Amino acid sequence: MAVDHATARDGFALSDDERSVRDTVRDWAQREVAPGAAQRDEEERYDRSLFERAGELGLTGLPYPEELGGAGMGTFAWVLAIEEIAAADMGMAVSLSVHILSQLCIFGHGSDEQKQRLLPGMTAGRELGAFALTEPEAGSDAASLSLAARRDGDDYLLTGTKIWITNAGEAARYVVFATVDRSKGRAGITAFVVEADTLGFRLGSKERKMGIRGTSAHELVFEEARVPAANLLGEEGDGLKVALSALGAGRISIAGACTGLARSALELATRYALQRRQFGRAIADHAMVQAMLAEMAVGVDAARLLTWRAARLRDAGQPINSASSMAKWYASDVAMRVTTDAVQIYGGAGYSRDNPVERLMRDAKGAQIYEGTNQVHRLIVAQHVLETMRRGG
Numbered sequence: 001m002a003v004d005h006a007t008a009r010d011g012f013a014l015s016d017d018e019r020s021v022r023d024t025v026r027d028w029a030q031r032e033v034a035p036g037a038a039q040r041d042e043e044e045r046y047d048r049s050l051f052e053r054a055g056e057l058g059l060t061g062l063p064y065p066e067e068l069g070g071a072g073m074g075t076f077a078w079v080l081a082i083e084e085i086a087a088a089d090m091g092m093a094v095s096l097s098v099h100i101l102s103q104l105c106i107f108g109h110g111s112d113e114q115k116q117r118l119l120p121g122m123t124a125g126r127e128l129g130a131f132a133l134t135e136p137e138a139g140s141d142a143a144s145l146s147l148a149a150r151r152d153g154d155d156y157l158l159t160g161t162k163i164w165i166t167n168a169g170e171a172a173r174y175v176v177f178a179t180v181d182r183s184k185g186r187a188g189i190t191a192f193v194v195e196a197d198t199l200g201f202r203l204g205s206k207e208r209k210m211g212i213r214g215t216s217a218h219e220l221v222f223e224e225a226r227v228p229a230a231n232l233l234g235e236e237g238d239g240l241k242v243a244l245s246a247l248g249a250g251r252i253s254i255a256g257a258c259t260g261l262a263r264s265a266l267e268l269a270t271r272y273a274l275q276r277r278q279f280g281r282a283i284a285d286h287a288m289v290q291a292m293l294a295e296m297a298v299g300v301d302a303a304r305l306l307t308w309r310a311a312r313l314r315d316a317g318q319p320i321n322s323a324s325s326m327a328k329w330y331a332s333d334v335a336m337r338v339t340t341d342a343v344q345i346y347g348g349a350g351y352s353r354d355n356p357v358e359r360l361m362r363d364a365k366g367a368q369i370y371e372g373t374n375q376v377h378r379l380i381v382a383q384h385v386l387e388t389m390r391r392g393g
């Protein structure tokens with residue numbers, strides 16, 4: 001196995017395949033994704049052709065087995081790819097992360113028939129996926145969701161509302177969490193795959209987002225939407241398990257994306273600090289600017305290391321619950337801090353929409369909220385620490 005010296009110096013060697021994924025995606029993302037990112041943000045426009053290009057490059061199903069149209073490369077290769085995409089455009093990275101998340105539900109819990117029917121178009125980059133859990137009255141407390149699913153012959157009728165659904169309006173299919181019996185609490189939650197053209201299903205209002213404005217997000221409205229029982233994932237009552245296991249892995253992708261976003265902000269700030277002069281010298285020569293750059297650099301590296309650890313654990317079949325929460329929480333906090341410091345280093349120019357760093361700062365904020373708020377991740381990690389001690393670990 002050839003060694004990548006840039007990372008081997010830090011004690012991590014990338015295989016030839018991993019290095020090739022990283023370099024190919026970096027090249028593509030810088031050439032084709034980065035140039036339009038500011039305009040897509042300005043116009044709040046999702047560019048479907050980028051998703052299709054990602055499909056042609058084998059990125060839209062990269063972690064999934066080849067027999068289902070994927071590249072069979074696993075989670076670690078995926079985080080290398082998503083870091084590069086986010087370094088070019090966080091919106092594109094989040095949209096793809098959600099696409100991967102929706103496939104995780106089908107891959108992890110679908111029957112063979114469902115996998116063969118639903119996944120190949122998604123892994124190939126022809127059909128975009130979405131993941132619909134959040135409701136107006138059920139956010140962090142997802143188990144309290146109320147979207148109702150009632151059996152009607154060979155179908156279920158879904159009634160209720162979801163909000164904040166990324167990729168809505170662009171997706172071909174949605175993994176939707178509903179309850180077959182609210183009195184059962186968690187045990188009533190059930191996962192369905194809902195095709196975009198389902199009778200009784202429509203888009204509601206568009207979310208007017210602070211950042212990642214190149215992705216679409218909408219409310220979803222279900223009015224006795226008729227979903228075939230053949231599209232139920234697992235059994236009735238398995239829904240929370242489906243959601244939580246997919247999110248556990250999905251968070252590693254968000255952590256990788258936050259690392260890429262933060263890296264991009266650090267690179268921009270460093271370049272600006274070398275070129276901007278005040279008091280007769282480059283601002284990079286002022287110790288307080290150097291301190292900011294140093295803190296940004298350690299944050300980016302630590303975020304990447306936590307992300308890589310979680311990805312390696314998942315690929316090794318080890319438990320990832322606490323590791324993926326740590327990675328997502330830490331990397332998104334780093335992205336927020338580093339992008340804020342990048343704006344600071346740019347000074348007034350950083351506050352202007354004519355420069356990229358204010359967009360990166362807006363893009364970072366959402367990652368502290370979606371796929372579990374960072375408060376919820378602190379709870380997950382604390383629970384893990386306490387349980388380990390109670391078990392005598």
Ligand SMILES: Cc1cc2nc3c(=O)[nH]c(=O)nc-3n(C[C@H](O)[C@H](O)[C@H](O)COP(=O)(O)OP(=O)(O)OC[C@H]3O[C@@H](n4cnc5c(N)ncnc54)[C@H](O)[C@@H]3O)c2cc1C
Pocket residue numbers: 098131132133134138139140141163164165166167209212217366369370371372373374375376379
């Ligand atoms: C850009 C973006 C994209 C999104 N995309 C999707 C998507 O594709 N699919 C989807 O289903 N959802 C999506 N969401 C929704 C997201 O998952 C929720 O916003 C998130 O889970 C938080 O829920 P909430 O907004 O209802 O906040 P709440 O749960 O109401 O939380 C409000 C505040 O209270 C805190 N809090 C709540 N409970 C506790 C507790 N027990 N202890 C300590 N603090 C607590 C939270 O941390 C937060 O600070 C998206 C959100 C955003 C912003």
